[in-house]
Structure formats: C-alpha cells, structure tokens
C-alpha cells in the first residue's frame with residue numbers, strides 16, 4: 001500500500017486550487033438516473049470515489065463519457081446518459097467500497113419503480129444506518145424489505161406519491177435520496193428538518209436545472225412538486241468546502257500563507273468563526289481566500305460539530321491536528337458520528353496531548369509535534385495526520401493512504417508545490 005512521507009517544519013507559501021466537492025459530485029452523478037437525457041457535470045474532482053460510482057452507474061446501464069478539463073473550471077467534465085436503465089440492482093461488491101452508492105436508491109425507485117440496493121454496512125467512523133432513507137421512501141408509498149443484506153424496494157403501481165416527511169435527525173444522504181425521488185413522484189413532497197449542507201443545495205439547483213420543481217433551497221424545509229419527467233442539463237459542481245478548510249488549516253499550522261482558489265469563503269463560515277479566535281486570518285481574494293496566521297501563534301478554542309451551518313464534522317479531525325500545537329487547551333465535541341476520534345491516538349504518537357471522554361476530546365497544546373510513522377483509518381483522519389506531519393519536527397510516514405485518495409485529489413502534489421517536503425512512496429518502491 002502506498003504511503004506518504006513528510007519532513008515537517010516548512011511554512012507553506014503559494015496557491016492551491018480546490019476541486020469540485022466530492023460530496024456534491026456523488027449525488028449529482030446519481031441524479032443522472034432520473035432522466036433519459038444527458039446530464040453534464042463540470043468541475044468534477046478526480047477521485048477514487050468518483051471512479052467507484054462510475055463503475056456502479058455503468059452496470060445500471062448509464063452511458064458515461066469523460067471529457068478533459070471543463071471549460072469554466074479546473075475539474076473534469078463528465079457526461080452521463082441513462083437512456084435506458086438496464087439493471088436496478090446495486091451489488092454488494094460495489095456498494096461496500098463506497099457507502100454513498102446507496103444514493104442510487106431514490107433515483108432508481110423514482111425512474112424504474114423498483115430497486116435492489118445492497119445495505120452499505122458500517123464504516124470506521126460509525127454504524128451509518130440508512131433507516132431514514134427507508135422510512136422516508138416508505139412515506140412516499142414504497143414497499144421496502146431487507147433481504148439477504150439488500151434493500152429490496154418497490155414503488156406503488158402509479159409511482160411514488162408525494163408526502164410530508166419530518167426527519168427525526170438531520171441526514172445529508174437521506175435528504176438527497178428523498179429529494180431526488182420526490183422530483184418524479186405524483187403530487188407534492190415536503191421534507192422537514194432537511195439537511196442544508198451546500199452539497200444538498202447544489203444537488204437541488206441541478207435538479208431544478210433538469211426541470212424539477214423545488215422550493216426552499218438552502219433551508220431545512222424543501223417542497224418538491226413532482227413532474228412527469230426531467231431533462232438533461234449542464235451543471236458545475238460546487239467547490240469542496242472541506243478541501244478549502246483543510247488547506248486553510250495547513251497554512252495556519254505551518255505558519256505560512258496560502259491563496260486557496262476556485263472556492264468561496266461563504267462555504268466555510270462556521271470554520272472561519274472557529275479559526276479566527278484560534279489565531280487564523282482570512283482575507284477574501286479574487287476567486288478564493290488568502291489564509292495565514294494572524295499574529296504568530298495559534299490559540300486553543302472549543303469546537304462542537306453540528307449539521308450545516310454549524311462546524312462540519314468532516315473538518316473535525318483537521319481542527320484537532322491544528323489544536324495540538326496551539327497555546328492553551330481546546331475541547332472538541334463530535335455530535336454527528338459515534339466513532340470519529342481515531343486520529344487522536346495517532347496524533348498522540350506524534351507527541352500530542354489529547355484526552356478523549358466519549359464524544360469529547362480535550363486537546364492540550366504542546367510546543368511542537370515530532371514526526372512518527374502513523375496509520376490512516378478513514379478519509380478525514382488521514383488528512384489530519386498529513387497536516388500534523390507538515391507542522392511536526394522530523395519525518396512522518398502516513399500509512400494506508402488509499403483512504404486519502406478517496407477524497408483528496410493529488411494532495412501531495414498540491415502541497416509540495418507550496419513548499420512542503422512531501423512525497424508518495426508507491427507500494428512497489430517500498
């Protein structure tokens with residue numbers, strides 16, 4: 001397995017271009033199942049998860065054409081055409097590779113009236129149930145049973161029916177599945193306590209461009225009036241706010257200055273609200289934001305993860321890495337996932353002082369971290385270890401970087417171009 005080797009202590013200077021959001025691109029790709037016309041996505045990131053979902057959609061019969069870099073932005077351009085959906089089963093061997101595959105459930109049910117989708121199973125950060133996806137689709141008239149590890153779903157004869165569904169807790173994926181299903185349902189659907197993440201809004205904007213009738217975008221109450229069919233569209237994937245926040249913290253932790261481009265400051269408001277008191281300075285620039293330390297030192301602050309517009313759980317591990325060398329202490333509380341502190345013991349190996357009690361971690365800042373061999377356990381934990389390595393004294397080797405490749409495009413190249421001493425060691429070179 002590939003590793004990443006970092007010799008830390010070098011301030012980052014220069015500019016980094018952010019890609020399209022992974023967590024927007026995935027649902028946007030499944031939305032192609034809702035129409036027999038072509039959906040063209042631009043600013044698509046080049047990531048393992050995107051390739052995995054392409055393979056899943058291909059076996060549903062979706063035609064996929066990958067163009068070069070899209071006109072208006074750096075990412076790739078992908079044309080998806082589901083002229084005929086030839087298979088409504090999403091098999092275990094593909095779904096287990098990437099849980100977001102469950103996002104084909106709503107579109108297949110809406111377009112074809114049936115779907116057999118493998119239960120995604122848990123992952124390192126938690127059990128990740130899909131009960132809300134199921135309950136919401138049942139509220140729209142679907143008959144669903146679990147059989148042999150699969151969700152076996154059938155729409156009523158006349159198709160899914162509009163319904164009002166109140167989410168007992170905020171769920172990004174369940175909101176996206178129901179939002180897509182509702183676009184072709186008979187009648188009106190109201191989703192209450194819906195997720196408001198920018199990736200959900202980006203999906204809704206794309207669906208509207210495809211002819212869907214949706215109001216309440218950006219709020220926790222989405223109203224969808226079902227239509228008979230959707231048509232093709234061209235849509236640019238929203239910039240990746242998690243990548244943006246990650247690079248902002250890299251600049252702050254290394255004491256450098258980074259221009260983070262192809263992104264928007266409004267996408268990371270909650271992270272900015274937490275980072276400014278921690279000693280990080282954000283200056284809006286053309287097409288992005290400049291990030292540096294404000295006055296030379298970082299200060300520990302308390303952070304609690306919450307659904308958007310709160311502090312994103314996908315930036316929690318990176319924030320913990322930043323707080324390891326801040327003056328004073330800070331409390332990090334993870335309210336979204338039940339097991340999302342696996343980076344803590346790895347950071348401790350680098351000299352961090354972290355005490356975990358249930359869903360809270362107290363981080364007491366130390367003068368400096370020291371490089372060490374560490375293990376990536378999940379996507380965001382792995383990038384927090386890279387950040388720690390950039391700031392640490394000495395050499396850090398991050399193992400199992402396949403986690404990283406799922407969500408960060410050419411991370412080591414982008415960081416090396418800004419002065420980091422970082423390289424990928426291919427498994428065969430080892």
Ligand code: EPZ
Nearest residue numbers: 023100128129130131132133170171172173314336337379
């Ligand atoms: C999306 O996951 C993201 N993934 C996650 O990013 C992100 O951390 C998460 O939203 C929260 O923002 C994609 O968009 C592909 P949820 P999702 O449904 O949709 C519970 C990353 O690193 N829940 O909002 O699976 C669930 O267990 C990944 O890029 C149920 O109980 O998250 C969790 O505790 C990690 N029943 C909470 O809700 C359900 O049916 C939020 O989950 C669904 C979820």
